[in-house]
Amino acid sequence: SKNYKIAVLPGDGIGPEVMKEAVRVLDAVAEKFGFSTEKEWADVGGIAYDHFKHPLPESTLKTGEAADAILFGSVGGPKWESLPPNLQPERGALLPLRKHFKLFCNLRPAKVYKELAPACPLRADIVGDGFNILTVRELTGDVYFGQPKGREGSGKDEIGYDTMKYSRYEVERIARFAFEAAKGRRNKVASIDKANVLTTSVFWREIVKEIHDNEFPEIELENLYVDNAAMQLLRRPRDFDVLLCPNLFGDILTDECAMLTGSMGLLPSASIAEGSFGLYEPAGGSAPDIAGKGIANPLAQILSVALMLRYSFKEEEAAKAIETAVEKAISAGYRTGEIWKEGDKKVGTTAMGDAILSFL
Amino acid sequence: SKNYKIAVLPGDGIGPEVMKEAVRVLDAVAEKFGFSTEKEWADVGGIAYDHFKHPLPESTLKTGEAADAILFGSVGGPKWESLPPNLQPERGALLPLRKHFKLFCNLRPAKVYKELAPACPLRADIVGDGFNILTVRELTGDVYFGQPKGREGSGKDEIGYDTMKYSRYEVERIARFAFEAAKGRRNKVASIDKANVLTTSVFWREIVKEIHDNEFPEIELENLYVDNAAMQLLRRPRDFDVLLCPNLFGDILTDECAMLTGSMGLLPSASIAEGSFGLYEPAGGSAPDIAGKGIANPLAQILSVALMLRYSFKEEEAAKAIETAVEKAISAGYRTGEIWKEGDKKVGTTAMGDAILSFL
Ligand SMILES: CC(C)[C@H](C(=O)O)[C@@H](O)C(=O)O
Numbered sequence: 001s002k003n004y005k006i007a008v009l010p011g012d013g014i015g016p017e018v019m020k021e022a023v024r025v026l027d028a029v030a031e032k033f034g035f036s037t038e039k040e041w042a043d044v045g046g047i048a049y050d051h052f053k054h055p056l057p058e059s060t061l062k063t064g065e066a067a068d069a070i071l072f073g074s075v076g077g078p079k080w081e082s083l084p085p086n087l088q089p090e091r092g093a094l095l096p097l098r099k100h101f102k103l104f105c106n107l108r109p110a111k112v113y114k115e116l117a118p119a120c121p122l123r124a125d126i127v128g129d130g131f132n133i134l135t136v137r138e139l140t141g142d143v144y145f146g147q148p149k150g151r152e153g154s155g156k157d158e159i160g161y162d163t164m165k166y167s168r169y170e171v172e173r174i175a176r177f178a179f180e181a182a183k184g185r186r187n188k189v190a191s192i193d194k195a196n197v198l199t200t201s202v203f204w205r206e207i208v209k210e211i212h213d214n215e216f217p218e219i220e221l222e223n224l225y226v227d228n229a230a231m232q233l234l235r236r237p238r239d240f241d242v243l244l245c246p247n248l249f250g251d252i253l254t255d256e257c258a259m260l261t262g263s264m265g266l267l268p269s270a271s272i273a274e275g276s277f278g279l280y281e282p283a284g285g286s287a288p289d290i291a292g293k294g295i296a297n298p299l300a301q302i303l304s305v306a307l308m309l310r311y312s313f314k315e316e317e318a319a320k321a322i323e324t325a326v327e328k329a330i331s332a333g334y335r336t337g338e339i340w341k342e343g344d345k346k347v348g349t350t351a352m353g354d355a356i357l358s359f360l
Numbered sequence: 361s362k363n364y365k366i367a368v369l370p371g372d373g374i375g376p377e378v379m380k381e382a383v384r385v386l387d388a389v390a391e392k393f394g395f396s397t398e399k400e401w402a403d404v405g406g407i408a409y410d411h412f413k414h415p416l417p418e419s420t421l422k423t424g425e426a427a428d429a430i431l432f433g434s435v436g437g438p439k440w441e442s443l444p445p446n447l448q449p450e451r452g453a454l455l456p457l458r459k460h461f462k463l464f465c466n467l468r469p470a471k472v473y474k475e476l477a478p479a480c481p482l483r484a485d486i487v488g489d490g491f492n493i494l495t496v497r498e499l500t501g502d503v504y505f506g507q508p509k510g511r512e513g514s515g516k517d518e519i520g521y522d523t524m525k526y527s528r529y530e531v532e533r534i535a536r537f538a539f540e541a542a543k544g545r546r547n548k549v550a551s552i553d554k555a556n557v558l559t560t561s562v563f564w565r566e567i568v569k570e571i572h573d574n575e576f577p578e579i580e581l582e583n584l585y586v587d588n589a590a591m592q593l594l595r596r597p598r599d600f601d602v603l604l605c606p607n608l609f610g611d612i613l614t615d616e617c618a619m620l621t622g623s624m625g626l627l628p629s630a631s632i633a634e635g636s637f638g639l640y641e642p643a644g645g646s647a648p649d650i651a652g653k654g655i656a657n658p659l660a661q662i663l664s665v666a667l668m669l670r671y672s673f674k675e676e677e678a679a680k681a682i683e684t685a686v687e688k689a690i691s692a693g694y695r696t697g698e699i700w701k702e703g704d705k706k707v708g709t710t711a712m713g714d715a716i717l718s719f720l
């Protein structure tokens with residue numbers, strides 16, 4: 001029977017406690033759907049810095065290399081904030097992980113569950129029954145990794161600079177992913193750029209159009225300037241289906257979308273390489289202020305397991321089972337503290353895990 | 361007595377009709393506060409393309425050069441959308457105007473008037489009594505103008521690229537402006553960057569801190585990553601006072617802020633050079649769909665006159681008089697169609713101009 005090797009990297013803050021629930025859910029669906037998993041745990045982020053003097057130690061990279069996928073918790077916290085940039089948990093672990101494993105494609109679904117629509121910061125008439133936006137963000141190119149970057153000169157003339165850059169290959173690859181993703185959804189892609197100013201964006205837009213016209217003419221393609229997109233998401237979030245974004249604009253718009261849902265603790269994300277390898281993590285942060293209290297919402301981490309099953313292991317049924325169990329738990333009124341309101345069933349991290357298991 | 365030379369560039373779409381009201385208001389305050397104006401009208405944008413085959417003809421630049429300030433309407437429309445990028449109204453006129461006149465500092469106030477809070481797309485409990493954010497956006501540097509930019513190579517390896525870049529001088533200059541602006545307000549500056557990824561941002565953050573510590577230690581300084589800022593603006597807009605932004609991040613966040621107010625037709629902006637020269641324009645677009653119908657909201661254009669009086673002519677009293685008249689008209693219930701609701705007094709462009717004149 002099938003066996004999947006998983007590198008489990010719980011990280012800092014609430015990471016370990018929500019990871020515990022995610023692993024319980026993973027084990028339950030494995031049994032139910034007839035596959036097994038082999039889990040190797042490793043440190044990442046602040047705790048890895050404490051143990052190994054680096055947020056992404058060689059040993060952790062090795063653990064990842066030996067695995068079929070990485071299940072990632074969250075990293076960072078006040079304790080490590082004054083480290084030099086390259087040793088900081090987020091920057092020193094996330095960016096090198098993306099580069100090392102060539103995780104070019106970042107998927108961030110921003111979904112409002114009907115029952116949670118009141119938690120959304122937008123006016124009720126704009127939210128309606130909720131919205132469901134999938135951002136497909138390019139993750140290993142753009143001004144994040146473009147060379148050269150540096151500082152030069154001195155005095156008033158000293159400059160700091162970075163290079164924004166995309167190759168045709170990179171744009172084609174991510175565009176195909178976005179159009180494919182739209183097929184199983186509402187068949188609409190909004191591609192984000194700043195083609196009225198940036199040469200990189202003119203290039204991006206041209207290639208996205210080519211891929212669309214030649215390979216996906218049946219998908220509806222809209223081009224939006226990033227500034228306009230930041231506005232339209234507030235006015236008509238329900239109109240959007242798939243957002244196709246370069247790395248930097250994707251960074252900004254996915255966070256805007258996440259906040260728009262009002263329930264950050266429910267948003268998983270996937271960072272995928274060519275082939276089937278991927279890294280799966282909650283969209284929210286390590287929330288050091290509530291760490292260790294048993295009150296963190298484990299749903300984003302649990303839903304990250306579903307994405308891992310879908311994208312890395314092609315276990316679609318098991319993925320769906322988890323997603324359905326989460327929906328049922330929400331419909332049944334189970335809520336962790338940050339989204340709880342009068343009339344809901346207030347539960348802690350473990351009890352939410354129990355609820356999901358009971359609905360599986 | 362004082363005489364100010366103004367280049368009036370109404371542009372396209374609703375530009376000419378809202379400009380007409382703005383000029384009536386300007387003439388009224390001039391008389392009231394004892395100064396005179398000399399106005400030279402010139403074409404810009406699509407209409408300039410139609411007349412001169414360029415959205416920013418040499419003659420219009422000359423008109424601007426001979427003036428103390430430019431009062432700008434809005435440019436663009438479907439008629440000119442398929443022109444080559446450099447001839448398009450927005451790109452071909454706005455960017456060269458900024459560069460030519462060295463308009464390094466863009467001020468975009470995003471203010472929710474208490475009476476208009478219901479038009480805001482955010483939940484009522486988040487908006488409260490309204491918010492008031494002033495974005496100070498650097499406007500002549502960053503990846504907008506950084507060199508080199510271009511395309512190279514061919515096939516899969518072809519690349520498109522731009523250079524993100526700031527000099528110490530540019531950052532110091534805009535930071536000082538932001539801290540000064542905060543003095544007359546709530547003494548808080550949030551500086552926006554992406555220092556966890558970009559070298560340009562590390563440089564930006566370092567210089568902003570220096571200027572703060574050495575020259576404005578009494579101002580509260582917060583540093584926010586741009587992705588986090590895009591989120592926090594949705595959750596706690598009332599906490600922000602002055603947002604200090606590099607060009608690209610400012611482009612995105614000012615549009616997010618503008619949409620958050622729910623009343624784009626009320627937002628003026630100023631683009632200022634060293635010395636007293638400036639260009640003043642509404643934050644909204646040319647709205648070709650409602651052009652020529654006499655229903656466009658002239659308040660953003662009228663409030664742009666107030667900014668011109670304040671920043672280029674130091675006529676603070678006259679500026680305040682206009683702003684007070686606008687507040688009174690709003691309190692009295694005057695509304696153009698796009699923000700009108702049951703119980704308000706619905707007025708067209710000219711009648712709104714009349715209302716402002718009557719409250720002066
Ligand atoms: C921590 C940071 C480097 C990272 C990014 O900018 O990509 C984060 O904001 C994200 O979106 O995953």
Ligand SMILES: CC(C)[C@H](C(=O)O)[C@@H](O)C(=O)O
Nearest residue numbers: 196197227450451454455611
């Ligand atoms: C039209 C465009 C070039 C411009 C910009 O990006 O600066 C516009 O979006 C703005 O904010 O004034």
